[in-house]
Amino acid sequence: MKTVTIKLKKVPTLYLECESVTPDKFAGKSLEAIAALPCSEGKSNYKLGDWFEISGSAGATAEETKIDVYGPGTSKCKYFGAWMSAGEVVVNGTADMFTGSWMTGGKLHVKGDVRSFSGLQMKGGEMLVDGRAWNYLGAAYRGDWRGMQGGLIRIKGDAGSDLGTFMNGGTIIVEGNVDIHIGTHAEGGTIIVKGKAHRRVGGQMVKGEIYVFQGCDVMMPGFRKIEEREIEVDGEKQVFNVFIGDLGERHSKSKGEVVYGHLYTLKE
Amino acid sequence: MTEYIIKNGHVFDAVTGHKGDVADVCMKDGKIVDKVSNSATVIDATGKTVMGGALDVHTHVAGPKVNLGRWYRPEDKFRLGERCSAKIDPKTKIEGGFSIPTVYKTGYEYARMGFAFLMEAAMPPLYSRHTHEEIRDTPIVDEAAMPVFGNNWFMFEYLKNGEIDNAAAYVAWMLRQTKGYGIKCVNPGGSEAWAWGLNCMTVNDPVPYFEITPKEIIAGLITTNEELHLPHSVHLHSNNLGNPGNYTTTLDSLKIAEDFKPNNNFGRKTVLHHTHIQFHSYGGTGWGDFESKSKEVMDYVNKTPQISIDSGSVTLDETTTMTADGPFEYHLGALNHLKWGNVDVELETSSGVVPYVYDPKVKVCDIQWAIGLEVPLFAADPMRTMITTDHPNAGPFTRYPRLYAWLMDKKYRDDLLNSFKYATKVIDATYLAEIDREISLYELSQMTRAGPAQVLGLSGSMGGLAPGMNANVAIYNINPDNMQKGIELENAFARSAYFFKDGVKVVENGVVLDADPVVKKTYWVNAKVPENKQVMHDINEKFLKYYSVNLDNYEVIDHYVPHQEIIEV
Numbered sequence: 001m002k003t004v005t006i007k008l009k010k011v012p013t014l015y016l017e018c019e020s021v022t023p024d025k026f027a028g029k030s031l032e033a034i035a036a037l038p039c040s041e042g043k044s045n046y047k048l049g050d051w052f053e054i055s056g057s058a059g060a061t062a063e064e065t066k067i068d069v070y071g072p073g074t075s076k077c078k079y080f081g082a083w084m085s086a087g088e089v090v091v092n093g094t095a096d097m098f099t100g101s102w103m104t105g106g107k108l109h110v111k112g113d114v115r116s117f118s119g120l121q122m123k124g125g126e127m128l129v130d131g132r133a134w135n136y137l138g139a140a141y142r143g144d145w146r147g148m149q150g151g152l153i154r155i156k157g158d159a160g161s162d163l164g165t166f167m168n169g170g171t172i173i174v175e176g177n178v179d180i181h182i183g184t185h186a187e188g189g190t191i192i193v194k195g196k197a198h199r200r201v202g203g204q205m206v207k208g209e210i211y212v213f214q215g216c217d218v219m220m221p222g223f224r225k226i227e228e229r230e231i232e233v234d235g236e237k238q239v240f241n242v243f244i245g246d247l248g249e250r251h252s253k254s255k256g257e258v259v260y261g262h263l264y265t266l267k268e
Numbered sequence: 269m270t271e272y273i274i275k276n277g278h279v280f281d282a283v284t285g286h287k288g289d290v291a292d293v294c295m296k297d298g299k300i301v302d303k304v305s306n307s308a309t310v311i312d313a314t315g316k317t318v319m320g321g322a323l324d325v326h327t328h329v330a331g332p333k334v335n336l337g338r339w340y341r342p343e344d345k346f347r348l349g350e351r352c353s354a355k356i357d358p359k360t361k362i363e364g365g366f367s368i369p370t371v372y373k374t375g376y377e378y379a380r381m382g383f384a385f386l387m388e389a390a391m392p393p394l395y396s397r398h399t400h401e402e403i404r405d406t407p408i409v410d411e412a413a414m415p416v417f418g419n420n421w422f423m424f425e426y427l428k429n430g431e432i433d434n435a436a437a438y439v440a441w442m443l444r445q446t447k448g449y450g451i452k453c454v455n456p457g458g459s460e461a462w463a464w465g466l467n468c469m470t471v472n473d474p475v476p477y478f479e480i481t482p483k484e485i486i487a488g489l490i491t492t493n494e495e496l497h498l499p500h501s502v503h504l505h506s507n508n509l510g511n512p513g514n515y516t517t518t519l520d521s522l523k524i525a526e527d528f529k530p531n532n533n534f535g536r537k538t539v540l541h542h543t544h545i546q547f548h549s550y551g552g553t554g555w556g557d558f559e560s561k562s563k564e565v566m567d568y569v570n571k572t573p574q575i576s577i578d579s580g581s582v583t584l585d586e587t588t589t590m591t592a593d594g595p596f597e598y599h600l601g602a603l604n605h606l607k608w609g610n611v612d613v614e615l616e617t618s619s620g621v622v623p624y625v626y627d628p629k630v631k632v633c634d635i636q637w638a639i640g641l642e643v644p645l646f647a648a649d650p651m652r653t654m655i656t657t658d659h660p661n662a663g664p665f666t667r668y669p670r671l672y673a674w675l676m677d678k679k680y681r682d683d684l685l686n687s688f689k690y691a692t693k694v695i696d697a698t699y700l701a702e703i704d705r706e707i708s709l710y711e712l713s714q715m716t717r718a719g720p721a722q723v724l725g726l727s728g729s730m731g732g733l734a735p736g737m738n739a740n741v742a743i744y745n746i747n748p749d750n751m752q753k754g755i756e757l758e759n760a761f762a763r764s765a766y767f768f769k770d771g772v773k774v775v776e777n778g779v780v781l782d783a784d785p786v787v788k789k790t791y792w793v794n795a796k797v798p799e800n801k802q803v804m805h806d807i808n809e810k811f812l813k814y815y816s817v818n819l820d821n822y823e824v825i826d827h828y829v830p831h832q833e834i835i836e837v
Contacts (some may be wrong), residue, residue, distance in 0.1 A: 014685050043362070141346055143607075
């Protein structure tokens, strides 16, 4: 795998839209061609070379290309790794909105935090965040009804609210705590929260699984406990309280199949 | 003003009778002229197609429901995960959105395709100020809007009692107040019945409380229209839209027009325009045995010279449906469980907005697509048949080029037809596979230029290249001697080589140069009737009693319509 290193020359005043920073766009291009890719700050159009010092070399295909991004000011850059399909992107710092959104493959590693709307509508690939995530992680784009469909998101720290809205597949793992509105409208997929959640977990959920290891402050009224069971989650076997939501029964009338949203909390 | 002469182009124009022969077109001071001086700028159109500026007879590009669509579908600017916003050009404003684009994108995209005039098809009279504000902000293209009358309390009462004079006085007053163009009628009676939780599914279902039938409403509106000698005919969206087996209702509605004769000074030969007829040409008893009845409907249209139609062709995209047919939108919202918005506009009409995905993998959507193409292909008289997508209901207007390519290239549409998941079932349920007809460029110029201009009563100034007409000229990179096929034809229509609006060059090689020099005009009809004390008394009374606004806040004052083109009747 060949590596392209890009380093921001200065901190952007407004936010920089870096849709071009993906292995798909870099693959098979010379450094001059990479420097000529478009990016924009606010309404002004620039080239990547105007903002970044670019070194190294790109692989022939996206799979063979790795992009290393260095600051200062990565926290003022949006769209890192958005729409990427293969290869690897490493952001050495915090990334702003839409990081890893609409990903279909490849690996994205953010060593700082990610801000709101990251990992939106992911279809595949892997996103690892060492810091924390803000709101709307792995959710649907606002207004849309097609959320995350595949792939894996792992957050080492806490996450904000509205995680996994309209989720339809894939896995989100949060090793810290989360805020309200988790897995709203979910129709599939798995959300694992190793800390605790506030309120409104699994609202309008018809299918899919949510694990909240340390429990929710207030349970949604639609859920009822059916059993206690030992389950292996993220490599650990533990005994969970199993709850099912009531919306699956209503859902079954139109889809012809009885499904339930599942919510699991650790048995104390 | 600059003079232009377009040399050596293949001209297609039903008004002057050019059928692809090489001819020169001259422009001076915003009008087409016979000849220009030697200093005129020469545009070389060798091997290119020259047509007049196109007219869209039915589109939803301004007004409260379009704006509601923009509010509640933020995801529309990402289509299939891609951003649909163009990057900013210094001379033009930012563009965004796909099925419900911003006003700027609307104006620019229409201009790039060579359109000069749009008819905003449904304006709730109460919100006409807002509609005109959006029309004002849409660059380049001329526009007009039709207020909706099919569910109006005043009209119900006058037509029920047979008071045509009062109805005419009310329509004239309303056109003046709202700066409207003609009489639009959406689901006559049905949208009002929906306020009672009911609908009018046939032309004989009475409206609750008012006890008037859709048949009486349509006949009354046509009588009123001809009494006022308005330039456009009644613009009808009939009852029972979008339901299997609704073609009988459509035929019943069309038959009402048989008894009427056109009465106007604008060259209009029709008394009824039935819009988006694709949605009204369904057979079968349910979605399982859903089938095309376009042949039956079009046979009737072909032999009845008083009727014009537009197709409302489905383009198989994700789009946003919006119509004043309230009950239908409720029904659709319950069908696809996505999002649903409905509103009742006081005494006048109602409206709804629901997103819809025309999925090529779904049999019903494919049959709808086929019907949308059969309608223009079955048309005997291209002057009475227009191609529309009922933007954005059956598809966004930016798909017109694709629609033209499907109609003009049998292989292009058959390849798509055969690639469907349920291709054999779709072919069995439709006529499309049997049709060999390919629309010619001349027929296309009739369907998109001369035809709509005649139906809208604008044939004196638009839709052709005769001297004295507005200098709206579109030049496409299409050589009629060696026509492109499929996707290349589509691209040629999508980005015109040149487009002149009122003698100003606004588009070159598909790029909008500068919209500022173009004067964008709003057309409206000033119908004069003798003063009618009875109607003014009724209006004052209803405003005091029921309306949420004051009568003085109702009128669209000139401030909202800076460049008016008033048609005096």
